[in-house]
Amino acid sequence: MSKKGKKKTQWSRVDGREYNQLRPIKIESGVLPNADGSAYIEMGRNKIICGVFGPREMHPKHQAKPNVAVLRCRYHMAPFSVDPRRSPAPSRRDQEISMVMRSALESAVFLERYPRASIDVYVEVLEADGGTRCASINAAAVALVDAGIPMKDLVVACAAGKYDGRLVLDLGDYEDKKGQADVPVAFMPKLNKVTLLQMDGVLSPKETEDCVALALEGCKQIYEVQREALKKKYGIEKKPEAEQVAPEEAAEAEEPTEEAEKAEEDDER
Amino acid sequence: MSKHNIVSHLKQRKIQDVVMSGRRMDGRGLEDYRELTIRSGMLEKSEGSAEVYLGKTHVVVGVKVGTGTPFEDTPDEGVLMCNAEFTPIASPEWEPGPPNEDSIELARVVDRGLRSAEILDTNELSIIPGKLVHIVFVDFYVLNYDGNLIDACSAGALAALMKAKKQVYEVKEKEPVLTDKKVPLTIRKQPIAVSMVKIGGNFIFDPSADEEEVMDARLTVTFDEDGNVCTMQKSGSEGLTMEEIRKCINTAAAKAPEIRAKVLASTK
Numbered sequence: 336m337s338k339k340g341k342k343k344t345q346w347s348r349v350d351g352r353e354y355n356q357l358r359p360i361k362i363e364s365g366v367l368p369n370a371d372g373s374a375y376i377e378m379g380r381n382k383i384i385c386g387v388f389g390p391r392e393m394h395p396k397h398q399a400k401p402n403v404a405v406l407r408c409r410y411h412m413a414p415f416s417v418d419p420r421r422s423p424a425p426s427r428r429d430q431e432i433s434m435v436m437r438s439a440l441e442s443a444v445f446l447e448r449y450p451r452a453s454i455d456v457y458v459e460v461l462e463a464d465g466g467t468r469c470a471s472i473n474a475a476a477v478a479l480v481d482a483g484i485p486m487k488d489l490v491v492a493c494a495a496g497k498y499d500g501r502l503v504l505d506l507g508d509y510e511d512k513k514g515q516a517d518v519p520v521a522f523m524p525k526l527n528k529v530t531l532l533q534m535d536g537v538l539s540p541k542e543t544e545d546c547v548a549l550a551l552e553g554c555k556q557i558y559e560v561q562r563e564a565l566k567k568k569y570g571i572e573k574k575p576e577a578e579q580v581a582p583e584e585a586a587e588a589e590e591p592t593e594e595a596e597k598a599e600e601d602d603e604r
Numbered sequence: 605m606s607k608h609n610i611v612s613h614l615k616q617r618k619i620q621d622v623v624m625s626g627r628r629m630d631g632r633g634l635e636d637y638r639e640l641t642i643r644s645g646m647l648e649k650s651e652g653s654a655e656v657y658l659g660k661t662h663v664v665v666g667v668k669v670g671t672g673t674p675f676e677d678t679p680d681e682g683v684l685m686c687n688a689e690f691t692p693i694a695s696p697e698w699e700p701g702p703p704n705e706d707s708i709e710l711a712r713v714v715d716r717g718l719r720s721a722e723i724l725d726t727n728e729l730s731i732i733p734g735k736l737v738h739i740v741f742v743d744f745y746v747l748n749y750d751g752n753l754i755d756a757c758s759a760g761a762l763a764a765l766m767k768a769k770k771q772v773y774e775v776k777e778k779e780p781v782l783t784d785k786k787v788p789l790t791i792r793k794q795p796i797a798v799s800m801v802k803i804g805g806n807f808i809f810d811p812s813a814d815e816e817e818v819m820d821a822r823l824t825v826t827f828d829e830d831g832n833v834c835t836m837q838k839s840g841s842e843g844l845t846m847e848e849i850r851k852c853i854n855t856a857a858a859k860a861p862e863i864r865a866k867v868l869a870s871t872k
Contacts, residue, residue: 419676427708434705434839441841516720518836528843532823534836535720540853543833547849 348498349509357493357505357553362473362564364481372482374564376474379507380464385474387482390452404449408437410471412460432468439472439492439521439531445485454484465508466494472521472531477561481568489561490530492521493553495546497538502546504553518543520550524558616818620804623815630659630812635855637810640863642870644763652768652789654870656760659812660750662694665760666743667768669789671780674730674737682729682737686715688744688757695749695813711744713837714758714797717826718742720834721795723765728790731773731780738770740789751812754824758797759867766791766871795834796864798856799824802842807852809859823852827860 348354358379367373370386377383393399410432414423425433440456456478458471469492476490496506498514511517516536522529529547538546565571622629632638638659647653652667674681688711692700703711718724729738742764744757772785801811801819811819820842826835833853838844844852 427703427712430705430708431712434709435837438839438841442843523843526843528845529838529849530841530843532836532838532844532849534833535716537720537828537832537834539832540857543836543853544850547846551846 346499346501348503350507352503354501354503355549355552357556358507360557360560362477362560364477364564364568370478370482372478372480372484374474374477374481376470376477378464378466378470378473379505380462381460381467381470382462383458383460383467383470383474385456385458385471385478387454387456387475387478387484389454389482390449390484391455393451393453399451399453402450403446404444404452404454406437406441406444406446406454406456408433408440408456408458408475410436410458410460410468412463412467416460416463432471435531435533436468436472436475440475440479440490442528442530443476443486443488443490443523443526444479445487448485454479454482463508465506465511466519468492468531469494469519469521473557473561477564480565488523488525489558490521490523491554491558491561492519492531493550493557494519495550495553497536497542497546502542502549504549516542516546518546518550520547520554522551522554524555615814619815619818623803623806623808626806628808629814632810634806634808635859637859637863638812640759640866642759642763642866644870645767650764651770652764652766654760654763654767656756656763658750658752658756658810660748661752661756662746662748663753663756663760664745664747665757665764666745667764668741668743669768669770670739670741671731671736671773672739674734678726680730680733680737681726682724683739684715684718684724684726684742685739686711686718686742686744686761688714688746688753690746690749693748694746698749709837709839710753710757713754713824713826713835714744714761715742716837717758717795717797717835718761718765721793721826721828723762723791723793723795725790725792729770732775732778736773736780740765740768740770749813751814751816752799752810754797754799755810755863758795758826759863762791762794762796762864763867763870765789766867793834794829794864794867795826796860796867797824797826797835798859798863800852800856802840802844802848807848807855823849823856825853825856827857829861829864831857831860 361377364374366375372387472492496517498510518534521531641657644654650666651669654665688707769786773780800807802821821840824837
């Protein structure tokens, strides 16, 4: 991996970032009134909203499992999210991303607590700018916690890749398309496990490892943003913002967070 | 591939125990492949073909080279497309119907391996830029399922593409004219996918259908002949540590040349 010596003046990325710098990121939780949990994320110019429903009765019933809840994910891109317009019908890519998202999130959820139930995670990409699957996972993890679903850990995702012959963190759309490789990684920070790992492009085995390590650095930064988003929603710490939350909403919110926090603590031990 | 049913719970225990003791249900070692047999060019109607037996897994790969209009954003490039068909004759659990998640993943992982390695020179597949290009379809037909389809299809795809020929078009007064000449596709790289499956705490190569059913996670890594990584795909819900990922990449890297040698031998 490149060391300190690389100065901005010598080489800089298309958007002027350092090799290990994330795009501006913003996460907000509890944005959909009708969903049990929800989150909105802006990661660079990605704008993605995620709603979680459940645990609720599985429909159709035959898909239910007798011993655990089933986590279902649906990743979907709005027709206007990319140029040119795309068909709203789910593509093979959408279906694959839905699948890897489920794999990424599944092991963080205490599914065994809700036998026969379904937990539905719906992701809508409103605007896409490279790295939508990572941004979607970040939003989905926050939305799951927001829904009060007991979690072993948060799941945080970030990509690293190779552009212009150098390893870079959190590729934008341009770097993704013109670059030599893209490695999206999802990570459970407390359990120290990688739950999503994909790669496209050409890298030596050494570069591949370095890329994963770089992506994990990004994950750790995003983890803090996720935690802030949840704290903000539930008025933990940061006092002035807590006052802005409507009293009823805060009261309502209390119970699920405790549950989620407890679950997280449980697992830390 | 129905997880979490009672039978698979019992099976899972047994398979886990055996794998943890360093052996396999069918007597193999953890890193042993089943017998891999590849035949190529056995179909006449398709431009390229291959048949792969991996133990009881049996896949036929057919390549058809057609023509069509290029994508708007790449007007002077031909197109490579992969598709996987899970025929209901391959397993009692498979039913006819639209492609499911597993078949989409299979097609896309193999497709990304070929594409990332830039196996075909897409510019060479262009006939009239913006108007007409060659489209190379690679179809995987699973005839019998006993696990590890990604590795089998990846090997088959390479063999079939190496055998594939395209018809030559001449451009006369800006119109394409079909000639009766056929030339082989230019194969620039030789990507091979190698999958490892985590069961209990151990990693095994070449999982059978039973082992795949109870796996915790799978990591597929595709290598070109220079030992570079072209694609990775992790599936299954269990997480992997950085150390496990590193180990997987290194052990898989050693396996890819063996499989590639068999593919190359079949196309001689």
